[in-house]
Amino acid sequence: xxxxLVIVESPAxxxxxxxxxxxxxxxxxSFGHIRDLPKKGMGIDxxxxxxxxxxxxxxxxxxxxxxAAVKKAEMVWLASDEDREGEAIAWHLSDxxxxxxxxxxxxxxxxxTKNAILKAIDNPRDxxxxxxxxxxxxxxxxxxVGFEMSPVLWKKIKPGLSAGRVQSVAxxxxxxxxxxxxxxxxxxxxRLDGIFLNQAQQEIAAKLxxxxxxxxxxxxxxxxxxxxxxxxxxxxxKPGTRSASAPFTTSTxxxxxxxxxxxxVTNTMRIAQRLYEEGYITYMRTDSVxxxxxxxxxxxxxxxxxxxxxxxxxxxxTTKSSSAQEAHEAIRPxxxxxxxxxxxxxxxxxxxxxxxxxASQMANAKxxxxxxxIGNAGLPQNFExxxxxxxxxxxxxxxxxxxxxxxxxxxxxxxxPKVKVGEVLDYKxxxxxxxxxxxxxxxxxxxxxxxxxxLGIGRPSxxxxxxxxxxxxxxxxxxxxxxQTREVVKISLTKNTIKKEILEEKFGGDKNKFVxxxxxxxxxxxxxxxxxxxxxxxxxxxxxxxxxEIASGDQKWKxxxxxxxxxxxxxxxxxxxxxxxxxGERLLGTDxxxxxxxxxxxxxxxxxxxxxxxxxxxxxxxxxxMAGQNIATITFEEALELxxxxxxxxxxxxxxxxxxxxxxxxxxxxxxxxISIPKGxxxxxxxxxxxxxxxxxxxxxxxxxxxxKGEPVTKGTGRFGPFIKYRSIFVNVPKKYDFxxxxxxxxxxxxxxxxxxxxxxxIQQWEKEKISIENGRWGPFIKFGKAMFKIPKKSDDxxxxxxxxKDISLDEVKKWITDQDPKAFAEKKKPxxxxxxxxxxxxxxxKKPxxxxxxxxxxxxxx
Numbered sequence: 001x002x003x004x005l006v007i008v009e010s011p012a013x014x015x016x017x018x019x020x021x022x023x024x025x026x027x028x029x030s031f032g033h034i035r036d037l038p039k040k041g042m043g044i045d046x047x048x049x050x051x052x053x054x055x056x057x058x059x060x061x062x063x064x065x066x067x068a069a070v071k072k073a074e075m076v077w078l079a080s081d082e083d084r085e086g087e088a089i090a091w092h093l094s095d096x097x098x099x100x101x102x103x104x105x106x107x108x109x110x111x112x113t114k115n116a117i118l119k120a121i122d123n124p125r126d127x128x129x130x131x132x133x134x135x136x137x138x139x140x141x142x143x144x145v146g147f148e149m150s151p152v153l154w155k156k157i158k159p160g161l162s163a164g165r166v167q168s169v170a171x172x173x174x175x176x177x178x179x180x181x182x183x184x185x186x187x188x189x190x191r192l193d194g195i196f197l198n199q200a201q202q203e204i205a206a207k208l209x210x211x212x213x214x215x216x217x218x219x220x221x222x223x224x225x226x227x228x229x230x231x232x233x234x235x236x237x238k239p240g241t242r243s244a245s246a247p248f249t250t251s252t253x254x255x256x257x258x259x260x261x262x263x264x265v266t267n268t269m270r271i272a273q274r275l276y277e278e279g280y281i282t283y284m285r286t287d288s289v290x291x292x293x294x295x296x297x298x299x300x301x302x303x304x305x306x307x308x309x310x311x312x313x314x315x316x317x318t319t320k321s322s323s324a325q326e327a328h329e330a331i332r333p334x335x336x337x338x339x340x341x342x343x344x345x346x347x348x349x350x351x352x353x354x355x356x357x358x359a360s361q362m363a364n365a366k367x368x369x370x371x372x373x374i375g376n377a378g379l380p381q382n383f384e385x386x387x388x389x390x391x392x393x394x395x396x397x398x399x400x401x402x403x404x405x406x407x408x409x410x411x412x413x414x415x416x417p418k419v420k421v422g423e424v425l426d427y428k429x430x431x432x433x434x435x436x437x438x439x440x441x442x443x444x445x446x447x448x449x450x451x452x453x454x455l456g457i458g459r460p461s462x463x464x465x466x467x468x469x470x471x472x473x474x475x476x477x478x479x480x481x482x483x484q485t486r487e488v489v490k491i492s493l494t495k496n497t498i499k500k501e502i503l504e505e506k507f508g509g510d511k512n513k514f515v516x517x518x519x520x521x522x523x524x525x526x527x528x529x530x531x532x533x534x535x536x537x538x539x540x541x542x543x544x545x546x547x548x549e550i551a552s553g554d555q556k557w558k559x560x561x562x563x564x565x566x567x568x569x570x571x572x573x574x575x576x577x578x579x580x581x582x583x584g585e586r587l588l589g590t591d592x593x594x595x596x597x598x599x600x601x602x603x604x605x606x607x608x609x610x611x612x613x614x615x616x617x618x619x620x621x622x623x624x625x626m627a628g629q630n631i632a633t634i635t636f637e638e639a640l641e642l643x644x645x646x647x648x649x650x651x652x653x654x655x656x657x658x659x660x661x662x663x664x665x666x667x668x669x670x671x672x673x674x675i676s677i678p679k680g681x682x683x684x685x686x687x688x689x690x691x692x693x694x695x696x697x698x699x700x701x702x703x704x705x706x707x708x709k710g711e712p713v714t715k716g717t718g719r720f721g722p723f724i725k726y727r728s729i730f731v732n733v734p735k736k737y738d739f740x741x742x743x744x745x746x747x748x749x750x751x752x753x754x755x756x757x758x759x760x761x762x763i764q765q766w767e768k769e770k771i772s773i774e775n776g777r778w779g780p781f782i783k784f785g786k787a788m789f790k791i792p793k794k795s796d797d798x799x800x801x802x803x804x805x806k807d808i809s810l811d812e813v814k815k816w817i818t819d820q821d822p823k824a825f826a827e828k829k830k831p832x833x834x835x836x837x838x839x840x841x842x843x844x845x846x847k848k849p850x851x852x853x854x855x856x857x858x859x860x861x862x863x
Contacts, residue, residue, distance in 0.1 A: 005073035007066065007093055009080050012277035013112060017079070020114045021121075028069060030080070034059045035092050037139065042147045044140055046569075049561040051140055055096065057821050061792075063096060070097050075105060078127070079120070082108035083285055084138075084551060085461060087131035094127060101126065111334045112279040134551035137560060141165065141543070144565065148572045149531065153523060156575075157582050158604060161523060162473055166458045166466050168527055169540050171475045173451055174443055175516045175524040182633065184439035190218035190432045190489075194383050196230060196374055196425040202417035203428065206374050206385035211435070215489055218432035219500075222493045224379055225430055232423045233382060234373040240388075241364040244395035246289035246317040247330035247357045250460030251453045253284070256356070258446035261348055265445045269464045271349045272331070280341060281353055282332050285460040289317040289330045291357075299361040302336040307397055313363040332357040359399035366392040370416050374425060387416035427493070434488040442513035456541035475520030482628060482680060483509025518607035518631045522584035530575045534568070589636040596620075598639055600631045607631050609639045626661050626683075641684055649688050652695055659686045668694045706747045713747055715739070726751050729758070763805045764813075771813060773805050780805055782813060789820050 006027040008014050018027040035055045037043035043052045055063050070076055076099055080086035090106055093099070105124035109116040142165050149163035192208035212218045248256070250269075257268040272284035291299075296314050303312045317330075333354050341347050368389045375382030390396065419425075443451065449463045458466060470476050483506040490501045516524070524535075533539050543564075549555035585601035588609075596612040603610070603622065607630065612620030623642035625634065646660030646669075655671035666683035668675045668691050675698045677683055686694070704712035708726050715724045715733075722733040724747060731754045733739050737746055763780060765772040772783050773791070780802060782789040791800055800808075817824050 003074040004077060005069050005075070006077040006079050009086065009089060010273075010277055012274065016112050016277060016279050017117055020117045025077075026069065026073070028066065030066070030089060030093060031059070031062060033089055033092060034063055034066075035096055037143055042143060044143060046144075046565070049140055049558050049565070051136065053092065060820075061790075066093075067097055070099065074103070076103060077121070077124070078104060078106045079109075081285070082110065082283065083461065084131045084135040084547075087128055088135035088139075091127050091129075091132040110329050111282040112277065113334045116334075130553045131551050133557040134547045137550050137557040138547055140561060141564060144561075144568070145534065148569065149527070149534070152530075152572060152576050152579075153526070156579055157522060157526060158519070158602065161519070163523070163527060163531075164469065165534065165540060165543065166452075166462055167469045167473070167475075168524070168535055169457055169537065170448060170452065170466050171470050171516065171520055171524050172528060172535050173448065174470075174476045174514045175521050177440060177442060178516050178521075179632075181439045181442070186436040186438070188434055188436050189213055190215060190491075191435050192218065192221065192383075192430060192432050194374070194430040195428040196383075196385075197428050198417055198419050198423060198425055200417065204372065204374070204385050204416060204419070204425070205414075206372070206383035208381050209384050210381050212432070215434070215491075219491060219498070221379065221381070222430060222432060222491060222498050225376075225427070225493060226496050226498065228376040228378055230374055230376055230383075230425045230427055232372060232419045232421050232425065233375050234371075235419060235421055236371045236373075238369055239391075240367045240369050242367060242394075242396070243364050244359040244362060244399065245356070247291060247332055247360045248353060249287055249289060249319075249330060250285050251287075251449050251463065253331055253353070254449050254463060255446035257349060257352060258444060260352060263349070265449060265464045265467050268349065271346060275346055275350055275353075278346075279334060280338065280346070280350055282329050282334060284331055286329065286331060287460060288319050288328060290319065290328060291316055291332060291360075292329055295329070295332055295357075296361060298336040299358055303358060303362055303398075307362075311362050311394065311397060313394075314361055317360065330357070355399050359395040362395035362398060363392070365390060365394035365396045372416060372419060385416055387414045389415055430493040432491040434490065436486075436488075436507070438507075442510055442515060444513050448514060455537045456544055457537065459544065470520075474517055475523060476514045476516050478512050479515055479627070481508065481510040481515065483507060518584060518625070519602060521630075521632060522582055522602050525584065526579075526582040530579055531571065584631045586631060588634070588639050591640070598636060600625075600634050600639060602631065609634070609642055611643070624661065627665050644684060649691050652692055657688075657691055657695070659683050659691065670695050670698070673698070705742065706744055708747060708751050713751070715742070724750060729754060763802055764808065766810050766813075769810065771810065771817075773808065773813065775802070782816060784817055784824065787821070787824070789817050792816055792819070 004021075004025040006014075006017065006021065006025050007030055008017060008027060009030055009032055011029045011031070014027045014029040018025070021027065033056075035053045037051055038054050039056075043054075044050070045052065076097070078090035078093055078099075080089040080093075086108075094104055104126075106127050107120040107124050109120040145165045146163060150161060153161040153163055189211040190213075191211050194206050194208070196204045196206060198204065208221075212221065245252070253272065254265045254268050257263040258265070263271070269284065272281065275281045276284050296316065300312050300314050331353055333350070336354075336358070339354065341350055368391050370387045370389070372385040372387075373382050374385065441447070445467055448467065452458050452463065452466075471478075485504050485506055488503050488505045490503055492499045492501070528535050546555060546560050550557045550560065583601040583603075585599050588598045588600055590596065591598050591611050594611065596616070599610045601608065601610060605624070607625045609623045609625065610620050611622075612618065614620060621643070623639075623645070625631070626642070629638065642661075646658045649657040649659065651657060652670060656669075658669045659677075660667060660669060661683060662674065664676065665679075666677040666681070666686075668677060668686065670691075675694055677686060677694065701716060702714050705715050705724075706713045711727065713724055713726050715722070717723070718730070720732060722739045723730045724733060724742070725731070729751075731750050733742070733750065737750070761774055763773040763775060770785050773780055774783055780791055780800070782791060791805070793799055814825070
């Protein structure tokens with residue numbers, strides 16, 4: 001055993017570092033945190049704010065192994081990441097493994113290269129308790145906020161909801177933007193564009209310097225322009241420059257990877273983590289744009305050799321944020337001589353980082369901007385044509401031209417023909433087009449990250465999990481918004497003739513941008529009404545500043561917690577006691593058939609329309625909202641239409657047909673088969689003829705394409721891509737096969753492989769107990785319900801072979817499960833008991849069936 005034990009966070013990092021340190025060092029991984037606050041219960045003493053940490057069930061075996069390794073080592077080197085989270089991991093390891101100060105050393109590095117690792121070994125330090133305390137303060141405060149606010153939401157809105165200090169502020173941003181869009185009133189104006197021809201018959205595209213507010217003004221201008229002689233009034237050429245952006249921080253990498261590569265924030269961080277652990281880039285969680293002198297020299301050498309000395313312009317950047325954390329460098333390549341890497345997915349992000357860093361050290365691009373003014377003294381406004389020419393590409397040679405997310409569709413990067421002042425131009429076409437102002441755009445993932453950073457909310461490590469959480473909780477999603485249609489006026493002047501047209505324009509459509517859900521809006525409104533300070537952008541940013549002060553030793557973390565909790569907890573008690581329930585309810589009108597009120601609100605099963613009151617003698621009836629509808633905007637007429645669903649049509653081939661809306665959207669039900677109605681099609685418009693068309697399309701799609709052992713094989717495309725179906729078995733079709741032209745041999749091969757895999761899947765299976773020992777990609781494992789458990793090693797530390805596992809008893813397998821999760825079997829009993837109780841309650845009150853759409857709505861539709 002080596003005298004030196006190095007503990008890092010991940011196996012990939014351990015593997016990379018091991019090859020740099022050699023046989024005198026044994027490098028092991030802690031696989032992240034070895035202990036944390038308990039999953040159940042708050043785990044915090046609210047009198048002292050002391051956290052009650054515990055080793056998680058899946059880490060107990062690992063901790064035992066690490067303790068054994070520590071006993072054999074003379075020195076333990078704690079080499080977790082250099083941020084607050086990494087410092088806390090090192091502290092937890094030291095505490096749990098009972099490391100003495102004289103037998104432990106803390107080392108940090110910003111990149112996983114041989115030089116950086118050896119330099120860290122030569123310059124160890126002790127654990128920085130201030131950084132640990134900053135991490136503890138964040139963890140404890142966020143746990144308290146979540147654990148005390150969430151139960152209030154369960155009581156006042158619906159069970160299963162959650163609140164969080166950063167996640168709730170992110171949702172607030174999305175909700176406020178949506179409300180802004182709804183309240184936005186577009187204003188129309190007329191923009192005039194002209195195409196002019198010079199003496200050489202070259203086209204010059206120009207725009208009138210001022211838009212007209214009214215159609216009559218635009219028409220009057222075109223009448224004047226009809227007979228006007230247009231001349232070049234002025235030609236102005238001026239030099240300009242473009243500068244490269246600073247190297248990447250976590251936030252700017254996430255934004256650029258989104259706009260250039262289409263990556264979401266989570267994917268970007270996952271790939272960046274791998275690049276870091278494999279030694280290709282520096283640490284990927286940083287607020288800093290600073291580069292080390294070594295990096296500046298490395299970039300200069302690469303630029304000079306690849307592009308020439310005139311392209312090199314070494315410089316350093318300063319971080320604007322006063323609260324930038326302890327990380328000291330921007331994200332950059334560790335070695336500029338490595339221009340690309342083998343893994344295609346890793347290489348895309350690596351190339352982005354590589355080119356951005358290189359560009360930051362390159363000369364400015366030199367441009368020449370030309371502005372041509374075109375007009376006539378008899379016209380109230382002149383036209384202007386703009387163009388740019390790149391004289392020296394500078395940093396653009398490496399990085400190219402970046403178009404911002406909110407750039408206008410127009411751009412000036414075009415070359416204009418040569419003209420002289422006084423030169424007469426002919427107009428080819430002048431067009432006045434009605435344009436409407438647009439509201440602020442909904443947030444993309446990158447846009448939300450940019451806004452959170454701008455407000456000082458969250459830190460590099462929190463952006464990805466925050467964005468994931470608000471989607472997992474169902475508070476916001478990225479569903480597609482169908483565009484609306486409106487009429488626009490277009491007036492064209494060509495060859496002395498004015499022509500007026502009424503065109504249709506689509507507007508308001510969106511995809512891949514955040515839209516709040518109904519429950520997201522109701523939760524946000526409740527929290528902003530009752531916990532205004534917690535959701536205040538300034539307050540959340542000030543909390544981040546407090547964490548920074550704790551990290552620098554300028555504030556005591558438990559004092560900060562005490563100040564916060566002394567104001568926060570009384571507010572929780574007050575809201576719990578006095579606040580009304582929140583349903584987001586809107587009274588839409590009175591049902592003409594029954595005279596009862598029609599409400600839109602959040603119910604137990606989500607957003608719905610309700611006719612009648614809950615305390616009426618006759619129970620109310622309910623209908624679920626369709627995709628694209630929400631409580632805040634649904635109209636009275638649209639609400640009543642929902643009660644027409646489901647409705648019955650005539651039988652087809654002896655099987656009943658109905659049209660309805662379910663969990664996955666509108667459908668035609670034919671017998672027991674549910675067939676999705678095409679996207680964007682209104683289910684209420686589906687008549688007998690259209691239903692039969694949809695059923696026939698399904699028949700064709702489901703028709704057998706071949707047979708296997710005398711039984712039919714069909715194909716289709718599902719949630720996980722193309723598949724073939726044999727009996728009740730679905731077989732995914734990999735890309736290497738031509739799905740549209742599968743041969744019989746392809747089908748035989750696919751089904752044979754699937755059947756063989758299924759036959760080899762189970763080593764042992766106990767169906768009644770829902771326990772099995774199965775073969776997995778990485779070897780055998782235990783499956784209990786939906787949970788998966790490891791198979792322990794034998795007493796001689798050897799792994800069990802498949803044949804040996806066939807003889808393992810059920811009692812032994814249960815013991816292996818409880819060793820990893822002591823409450824596994826106890827937890828299985830609890831939900832069953834609750835479910836029975838819930839079922840009894842439902843039977844007694846009959847409220848639950850009333851809320852279910854199929855039970856209630858069908859009778860209503862027949863009335």
